[in-house]
Amino acid sequence: MPALQELIDSFDSERKTAFIALFQRYHFTESQKLEIAKSEADLRQWKEESFLSLADYNEIDGRKDGRKGDAFIKALREYMHALRSGETDYSAFIPEVHPRPKNRIIPVDKEIVLGRCPCPVDGEKTRCCKLVTMDPVEQCAFSCSYCSVQAFYSEREIHTVSDLEKKLLSLQVPENVWHIGTGQASDSLLLGDDYGTLSALSSFARKHPEIIIELKSKSGRDVFNRKYPENIVFTWSLNAPTIAEKEEHLTAAIQKRLESAARARDNGNLVGFHIHPMVYFKGWDEEYPELVRKIESLFSPDDVMMIGIGTLIFTKSVLKRLRENGEESKVLEMELTPAAGKFSYPLSVREKMFRTVVNTFSEEFRDNVFIYLCMEDPSLWLPVLGREYKSDKEFEIDMKKHYFGKIAKIRECSASR
Numbered sequence: 285m286p287a288l289q290e291l292i293d294s295f296d297s298e299r300k301t302a303f304i305a306l307f308q309r310y311h312f313t314e315s316q317k318l319e320i321a322k323s324e325a326d327l328r329q330w331k332e333e334s335f336l337s338l339a340d341y342n343e344i345d346g347r348k349d350g351r352k353g354d355a356f357i358k359a360l361r362e363y364m365h366a367l368r369s370g371e372t373d374y375s376a377f378i379p380e381v382h383p384r385p386k387n388r389i390i391p392v393d394k395e396i397v398l399g400r401c402p403c404p405v406d407g408e409k410t411r412c413c414k415l416v417t418m419d420p421v422e423q424c425a426f427s428c429s430y431c432s433v434q435a436f437y438s439e440r441e442i443h444t445v446s447d448l449e450k451k452l453l454s455l456q457v458p459e460n461v462w463h464i465g466t467g468q469a470s471d472s473l474l475l476g477d478d479y480g481t482l483s484a485l486s487s488f489a490r491k492h493p494e495i496i497i498e499l500k501s502k503s504g505r506d507v508f509n510r511k512y513p514e515n516i517v518f519t520w521s522l523n524a525p526t527i528a529e530k531e532e533h534l535t536a537a538i539q540k541r542l543e544s545a546a547r548a549r550d551n552g553n554l555v556g557f558h559i560h561p562m563v564y565f566k567g568w569d570e571e572y573p574e575l576v577r578k579i580e581s582l583f584s585p586d587d588v589m590m591i592g593i594g595t596l597i598f599t600k601s602v603l604k605r606l607r608e609n610g611e612e613s614k615v616l617e618m619e620l621t622p623a624a625g626k627f628s629y630p631l632s633v634r635e636k637m638f639r640t641v642v643n644t645f646s647e648e649f650r651d652n653v654f655i656y657l658c659m660e661d662p663s664l665w666l667p668v669l670g671r672e673y674k675s676d677k678e679f680e681i682d683m684k685k686h687y688f689g690k691i692a693k694i695r696e697c698s699a700s701r
Contacts (some may be wrong), residue, residue: 287604288314291321294608299324302336310344310353319357323364325607330617331377332367335360372565372617374526379612381427381533391446391479396420396455399468403659409624411662412676413683415498416461419469420445420481426471426502427533429613430561432602433469444475449484453491462684467500467519473544476507489513496687500558502532504540508551514694517589518548519556522579524571527563531615538575542582549587552698554690560594560658562637564618564629569640576644585652589690590683591645593638594658597628623661631661638668654686 292303303324307317327334344355396418403412422443424433445451466472466485477483489497490513497516520541523531528538536544545555557579562572579588596615598606606616620627628634642655649655656679657664665672673679 288318288321291318291325291604291608294325294610295328299328299334299336302334306336306356310356312353312357316353316357320360322607323360325610326364326616328610329606329613330367331379331612335363338363367617368619371568372563372614374530374565374567374614377530377612377614379429379530379533381612388440389442389444389475389479392443393446394443396445396448396451398455398457398461398464401465401659402468403624408662408676410659411657411665411673411679412659413463413656414676414680416464417468418464418466420448420466420484421470421472421475424470425474426535428502428535429531429533429606429611430596430598430615432599442470442474444479444481448480449487452484452488455488457492457495461495463496463498463687465498465500467498471501471503472499473501473503473505473507473518476505482507482512485516486512489516496691498556501544502535502541504536504544506544506547508547511551512553514553514698515691517554517556518545519558519590520545521558521560522575523559523561524563524565524568524575526565526567526571531563531613538578542578546582549583552694554589554694555583555587556590556592557588558592558594558658559641560592561597562593562595562641563615564595564633564637565614568637572637572641573644576641580646580649585649586690586693588649588653589687590654590656592656592658593641594660595629595634595637597623597626597659599626603627631664634660635664635667638664642668654683654690656683 292300295303303321306320312320324334324336339356339359344352344359347355399417399419401412401415401417403410423441424431425442475481485497485499489495493513493515495515498519499516500519500521502521522538522541525538528535545557548555559572559575562568579591596618598616598620603616603620606613619630619633621630638657638660642650645653645655655669657668662672673682
């Protein structure tokens, strides 16, 4: 079974020997062997003790029914469920970080292609805004433990599109495109304007005032020594400080991200925030509300175009990669519940977290900033936000109305100066 062998090969020699001994000791099906290996990979990441050394072998060996392998699996599942079902405890978790080496930035001659939001494509299983994506930079130098970008591009290289401005200005944009995001394949501000990325996007934005260009970042980089078109909106991914510190490696601290957002606001642009991915950990109900209060202390509703909220979502391929690379992280110490072809927290946990964040915002913010759920089940909208949409198209229309309403106000202020 290739998937099993690939996973076992990712362990050190001591754990490999333990697997061999266990599989010789009891009879397991191939699927049970894979379940054991996956569980051990998760325990390795969480810095929890191996169940292979914790199992009560005397009790299992004493069984008279001959189902010793099944008894081991039952005990393993109970142990893993106990760890996954509650709030993740980060209090004693200090991960050993191995930053991914990105020692080469390479301009590449490739065409700019417009892509689509990574929401499910087969039906409206999540409420999707139909964001159009653009990738002027591919790969990221940050080392967020949950990131899926790392799986798609060369591990040691960051690619930036050469002659970007020329290619953007000659790009044929379909008439229905109104919102383009550049933060899917890399951090939008990772390279600043070192390779002309921001200059090229500014030229594109000026040519297409009917399109909103959204830049998304976890950096604190100061790129606000010059003016940008009003239809460029700078947004930051924010998280609880515990998660930023222990899972979002090499990124700017939350306070630095907020300070960078304040510079963008002071420079004349709208800003936005993605409170995403929320993690269900011990202390979440204190740290996320405090994050909301920090946002409101620094920004008025007129400064903020939108606030997106979401949580951890994994595909099978990302789960496989996270387990094989063995990097220390607790993001998978959660109930992996099926969610629109992917895996996330149970709906009840997501609703509780999202309601807490939304209800912490003042009524003024809730009434004047477009707050939405990102890549989430449509059933969560009404209990969390007090509104819902019958279709993705209805959601997109409402988002567009609110976004361009904010852009119009910014343009009015600029014209009156």
